Amino acid sequence: MPHYYFEDCVVGESRSFGQYEVTRESVLAFARQFDPQPFHLDDEVAAKTPFGRLAASGWHTCAMTMRMMVEHWTAIGLESLGSPGLEDLRWLKPVYPGDILHVHYECLDRRPSLSRPDIGLVKGAWRTVNQDDVTVCSFTATTMVRRRPAPGRT
Amino acid sequence: MPHYYFEDCVVGESRSFGQYEVTRESVLAFARQFDPQPFHLDDEVAAKTPFGRLAASGWHTCAMTMRMMVEHWTAIGLESLGSPGLEDLRWLKPVYPGDILHVHYECLDRRPSLSRPDIGLVKGAWRTVNQDDVTVCSFTATTMVRRRPAPGRT
Numbered sequence: 001m002p003h004y005y006f007e008d009c010v011v012g013e014s015r016s017f018g019q020y021e022v023t024r025e026s027v028l029a030f031a032r033q034f035d036p037q038p039f040h041l042d043d044e045v046a047a048k049t050p051f052g053r054l055a056a057s058g059w060h061t062c063a064m065t066m067r068m069m070v071e072h073w074t075a076i077g078l079e080s081l082g083s084p085g086l087e088d089l090r091w092l093k094p095v096y097p098g099d100i101l102h103v104h105y106e107c108l109d110r111r112p113s114l115s116r117p118d119i120g121l122v123k124g125a126w127r128t129v130n131q132d133d134v135t136v137c138s139f140t141a142t143t144m145v146r147r148r149p150a151p152g153r154t
Numbered sequence: 155m156p157h158y159y160f161e162d163c164v165v166g167e168s169r170s171f172g173q174y175e176v177t178r179e180s181v182l183a184f185a186r187q188f189d190p191q192p193f194h195l196d197d198e199v200a201a202k203t204p205f206g207r208l209a210a211s212g213w214h215t216c217a218m219t220m221r222m223m224v225e226h227w228t229a230i231g232l233e234s235l236g237s238p239g240l241e242d243l244r245w246l247k248p249v250y251p252g253d254i255l256h257v258h259y260e261c262l263d264r265r266p267s268l269s270r271p272d273i274g275l276v277k278g279a280w281r282t283v284n285q286d287d288v289t290v291c292s293f294t295a296t297t298m299v300r301r302r303p304a305p306g307r308t
Contacts, residue, residue, distance in 0.1 A: 034217035036224055037234065049235065058237065059220050063188035063213045070190055080191065081203065083212065085244035091237065 002077030005148040006110065006120030014106040016129075018068030022056060024097035030060040055094035061101075061137045062089070065128045068103045079146035081119060086141035093136045100131045108140065112147070119144050156231030159302035160264065160274030168260040170283075172222030176210060178251035184214040209248035215255075215291045216243070219282045222257045233300035235273060240295035247290045254285040262294065266301070273298050 031040035035057035038045040046054045056064075073080055095101070109123040122145050128137040185194035189211035192199040200208045210218075227234055249255070263277040276299050282291040 030217075034221045036221075037227075037236070039236070057220070059213070059217045063184075063217065066211070066213050067188045067190075073191075082191070082193070083245065085242070087243075088239070088241060089243060090239035 003148075004073075004076045004078040004145075006079075006112070006122065006145040007148045009107055009110050009120075009122045009145060011107050011109060014104065015072075016102060016104045017072045018102040020064050020068055020101045022064065022095055022097055022099045022101065024054070027054065027056045027060065027097050030063070031057050035059055051094045053096060055096055058091040058137070061091065061095045061128060062139075064101060065103055065126065065137060068101070069105075069126070072103070072105075078143075081144040081146060083141055083143050086139045089137075089139040091137055093130075093134055095128075095130070095136050099136075101136070102129055103127070104129055104135075113144070118147055120147055121145075157302075158227075158230045158232040158299075160233075160266070160276065160299040161302045163261055163264050163274075163276045163299060165261050165263060168258065169226075170256060170258045171226045172256045174218050174222055174255045176218065176249055176251055176253040176255060178208070181208065181210045181214065181251050184217070185211050189213055205248045207250060209250055212245040212291070215245065215249045215282060216293075218255060219257055219280065219291060222255070223259075223280070226257070226259075232297075235298040235300060237295055237297050240293045243291075243293040245291055247284075247288055249282075249284070249290050253290075255290070256283055257281070258283055258289075267298070272301055274301055275299075 028041065039049045039051055039055065040057050043054050104127040106125045107122065108125050111121055113119045113121055122143045123140060125140050126138065127135045129135050182195065193203045193205055193209065194211050197208050258281040260279045261276060262279050265275055267273045267275055276297045277294060278297065279294050280292065281289045283289050
């Protein structure tokens with residue numbers, strides 16, 4: 001199993017990954033459960049809004065993005081301990097049923113934790129991009145990542 | 155049906171609302187679908203993290219918060235047109251199965267849209283609070299809200 005530690009996170013590195021098909025059923029199911037605003041549930045209502053047609057909840061877009069992030073982290077073995085939060089979440093364009101999303105990541109900064117010697121904080125710029133190469137969502141997030149164990153330490 | 159327009163949003167107003175029970179089943183279902191990190195899926199793994207036990211995905215907390223927001227908006231008749239994004243999302247404390255969440259809102263600012271005379275932008279501070287009155291999540295969001303139609307306008 002690979003391990004990707006704080007020390008492996010390089011400022012300036014960028015990666016694109018993921019392929020998530022947005023289905024009409026999933027848009028409706030998420031909206032019914034978490035964001036039952038009419039323009040996320042009803043074609044006719046959505047047609048009269050700037051969306052133009054049925055569009056996914058912004059939180060659904062975040063959740064789909066997270067799914068792609070976690071799959072990528074698992075593949076590279078990122079030693080993530082979660083995130084304290086993020087900055088500047090932007091829902092830039094609507095996400096529609098039929099869209100196929102992927103993620104673009106760039107490492108902006110990293111620093112060792114002042115309070116916990118075993119972890120570091122990695123700041124990254126995340127963008128969710130559709131099949132037309134249009135960025136639909138973006139945010140800057142801090143992720144807590146384990147530091148590489150010292151030689152001899154298990 | 156009530157209508158709550160941009161003009162009804164008063165800077166400084168605050169409200170608490172909602173009651174959302176976090177079930178173990180929903181924590182696992184959300185994590186399986188959108189955030190399959192081990193500490194959101196496995197009791198033993200979670201016990202070894204700072205969470206201490208199985209905790210909800212931060213995106214699940216946001217989604218549950220949104221559900222309470224939409225229910226409240228529907229009750230007051232808020233003429234919302236969605237949100238372009240938010241600032242400073244913070245996952246401050248873990249959310250556990252069995253928690254009962256509510257929301258606290260304060261209106262921070264409002265201004266008419268410069269590009270669209272029919273809408274205004276309302277900035278609010280949102281906090282998700284658990285049954286022990288501990289804030290588990292917070293963010294500042296901008297919501298697009300319809301302006302009150304001029305007299306005589308339908």
